């Protein structure tokens with residue numbers, strides 16, 4: 147059995163977002179790049195499953211669509227413990243384009259994991275699109291994943307609760323918080339070994355994008371906070387009622 | 394041509410979100426000089442279905458089948474795509490919630506329709522089709538152009554005004570084509586809290602951070618939520634520590650909410666926290682540190698100790714409510 151984790155290369159979550167060229171382009175000056183937090187958790191869980199499988203899960207791979215500048219992120223995934231990696235050497239375009247590229251790699255796997263969204267363009271779409279292109283079942287908002295023999299048991303978050311869902315293989319799991327407690331941190335040995343692990347660079351296949359960013363905007367600046375004295379809590383409540391009309 | 398909206402139900406009932414989606418679909422239909430059509434999957438009574446008409450749905454496709462009781466992404470997407478084809482839908486509208494995010498991308502592949510997730514406004518132009526959506530975990534907006542003939546949109550919660558209209562909708566039972574092979578996932582168990590206001594539905598949310606100090610100190614926070622008729626939430630370290638259930642965790646890696654009023658108690662306002670709450674209409678912060686970043690995001694605030702302020706806050710709400 148083989149697991150593929152799709153990863154994306156995103157700005158660190160504390161990044162101050164800026165745009166340039168008339169707000170048409172995301173300004174990457176000074177940006178630290180990381181593995182998308184959900185993808186990192188998915189990878190961590192995939193490795194835990196492999197280690198606990200008694201050899202049944204032979205391999206955990208990672209795949210990324212992006213140019214050469216995303217290689218440190220892939221190396222990090224290998225250092226965390228992925229066995230090998232694929233990079234489709236092209237600009238990510240849009241979700242449809244990325245899913246089309248990933249499909250070529252994913253079709254040889256039994257389980258494909260994607261993060262519920264990427265913290266940059268936040269589309270929440272690649273995993274779902276990929277599953278449809280593969281004509282595989284998908285389960286989204288996965289917060290727990292267990293595999294025993296050929297049985298896949300998934301906990302899915304729903305409004306106000308959770309469901310336990312079983313799925314046939316192959317399938318795409320779209321994961322969120324809970325799938326693993328903490329992302330695994332690469333150890334020195336892992337970093338050394340990562341250099342020797344295969345990183346396959348693939349040429350993109352012909353595909354189209356269906357969407358395009360025209361430009362970006364920052365939210366309008368917020369008015370300064372109105373402070374109320376701590377001895378006068380009632381004034382705050384009155385403001386909330388009469389001025390903000392919020393209660 | 395038409396605009397198709399998928400209206401999810403919760404134990405056979407619709408909620409505010411459903412009506413927001415229908416109002417949005419109707420407004421796009423008006424822009425396009427066409428009609429809004431809704432599709433409902435699962436067991437919903439006719440009276441409930443009719444409600445969608447009050448917000449502008451002209452026709453409601455009702456898909457009932459025991460097999461479709463629980464969400465299964467693959468057959469749901471198939472059915473919605475079938476209705477879209479039958480109605481020649483150009484634009485499809487979903488919620489940007491668990492279900493919408495699960496199904497919309499699959500439908501978009503079936504129809505080869507470009508997808509814009511988390512949209513917050515009506516399209517600003519129809520040709521080319523341009524719409525505004527949230528990006529960078531709600532820190533910025535993007536104007537995105539959808540180039541395909543068909544379009545799939547997921548609407549960010551609480552971003553469009555609900556509008557009632559005079560309109561009689563027709564209800565049509567729709568028998569989709571699917572086979573057993575479409576059901577490759579199965580729901581074994583459902584665990585849901587009942588009788589509590591859901592965090593994602595709440596108009597008022599009272600949220601606690603590490604400044605609350607310990608799980609035993611949550612009682613007054615819960616009482617404040619209760620007197621305000623709101624739900625409770627927390628920051629990530631609070632749920633990581635197990636002080637509060639993880640369902641309450643809001644922020645970039647937790648739930649994204651957009652209530653009318655968000656009250657942050659002992660929360661520093663880290664950028665990842667704000668990513669999940671900054672769409673709230675009004676933010677109130679209580680924090681001992683006047684330089685805490687939460688005050689930059691807040692509309693109202695008190696610099697002070699939350700444990701001293703909470704009892705007064707509760708009393709003041711009771712008094713103001715009693716004054717009417």
Ligand SMILES: Cc1cc2nc3c(=O)[nH]c(=O)nc-3n(C[C@H](O)[C@H](O)[C@H](O)COP(=O)(O)OP(=O)(O)OC[C@H]3O[C@@H](n4cnc5c(N)ncnc54)[C@H](O)[C@@H]3O)c2cc1C
Pocket residue numbers: 159183601602603604605627628629630631642643644645646647658659660661662663664665666669679680681682685697698699700
């Ligand atoms: C990848 C990533 C994702 C993350 N996702 C999330 C997320 O989704 N949600 C989230 O919340 N965080 C998230 N975080 C964590 C985030 O960075 C912060 O660490 C976290 O939000 C801080 O929580 P807090 O405000 O409760 O605690 P602190 O930052 O410790 O703040 C406590 C606050 O309480 C105040 N305080 C102390 N005592 C009192 C008192 N008696 N009365 C009043 N105020 C008091 C302090 O002044 C301080 O401002 C994420 C971090 C990373 C790296």
